[in-house]
Amino acid sequence: MTNAHPFDEAMHLEPLGDGRYRGSTSAQYANMVGPFGGAIAALMLQAPSLAPDRIGEPTALTVNFCGPIADGTFDVSATAVRTNRSNQHWTMTLVQDDQVAVSASAVFATRRPTWSHTEARYPDAAPSDSVERATNAFRPPWTERYDMRFVKGVLPSLGEETQRQETTSWVWLADDPPRPLDYASLAAICDAFFPRIFLARPTWTPIGTVSLTIYFHADLPMLAAQAARPVLGIAWASHFGNGMFDEHVEVWSDDRSLLASAHQIVYFKA
């Protein structure tokens, strides 16, 4: 219909006034059931980003997935609960059929150069163009919107005889079609890792993210420098039990800067 990038179409919010917006699910970012959570997380960040009185850029985002989201439209609202000199705290909700499907919060802050130091270690990964692109066959539609190249920790075939493995994956990721990185697409990428339980326990298991938190380390010049080149994602898990597991993500630029770190807790049925 338009020449817009599918991610920009998925991020479209129609203003309804007073920090309220109408959005809709995107067929291009569909999951097996409902939308890809990363696209929803990005949309929750998009709402405060559109506010004319918004201060600074995203520093932290927490998205609580409260219930299923059906294909179709929904309302997103964003409220600045506190505005300080150099930062602003927001709460957001996504409502569909009169029920809160997502509640979220964000901190925006102006960035200024300071002493800096990265203690997390950049993974010694082969460059993206030396790794073959993963197949999207039999995977949900949203996976086609990413060029994924697994350096290690590829999703195993799920079956009784598959060996359990350590849950760390190293993956080069880029939007497909290519699109310059911004905070919204970085947020979505933070959720674009196959659930770690499929590595730790390679049996088909229904899962769903319950709560996702992202810390944005990248400033605008770092995002601009990265442009549309692939970023390197690392994902791993800490603990599985009582129907929940947590997983952790780091997203690195290809010049070894940490762009974001993210954490989520995921429900599993087993």
Add this chain to the structure above:
Amino acid sequence: MTNAHPFDEAMHLEPLGDGRYRGSTSAQYANMVGPFGGAIAALMLQAPSLAPDRIGEPTALTVNFCGPIADGTFDVSATAVRTNRSNQHWTMTLVQDDQVAVSASAVFATRRPTWSHTEARYPDAAPSDSVERATNAFRPPWTERYDMRFVKGVLPSLGEETQRQETTSWVWLADDPPRPLDYASLAAICDAFFPRIFLARPTWTPIGTVSLTIYFHADLPMLAAQAARPVLGIAWASHFGNGMFDEHVEVWSDDRSLLASAHQIVYFKA
């Protein structure tokens, strides 16, 4: 005044009806300026825990510190934004002088035994009773409410000539006086680590937690089994830059179960 444990006094919330409560800062959990953030995080979790229609136990908690909290009283409100069959999503605020000082969200869920697996590694730490208790001299009042024993990564003296070190600490922690572990005290412990910047850059630096997220892995039997014995905390940082850093925490029982993992992003002035 009473024989209540100081932590229980700090957790006291006077019901005002409709999910609203009156609370107050505690001199025993005072920080250098304002209250110890861990006690405030625990109090934010306490509000939904008191609700008669609350489902299950805490799974995830995010606390956004929006502005300073002055010594004295404040109002806490807790709203169930979505109730499902086996879980419940809450949002909370702490208001003082008509301003939102804290916004928070929590997920509560009923736990049921499932397949379980811990991938995070229990640190090979010397037992708590073989490590000397750290001094609280010249430290803020709240640190006296914890028996802290550093296995490694002790807070260095802050000065020009101190060497930068790797930011990982291993610390045995227990409430002082001893108190059986519960979700509220576990939440507070997740914030009871000295800011990692003091290890990475041992110079006095004003800091403040911006956003804290905790995932609770412990179920009620695990908390009961731990009782008042010290827990083992690990804290480390990923990245410092543009006036912010993130730090990560794992809290382990002394029988090697992961009780909680936590993450926070912290403002620093440098």
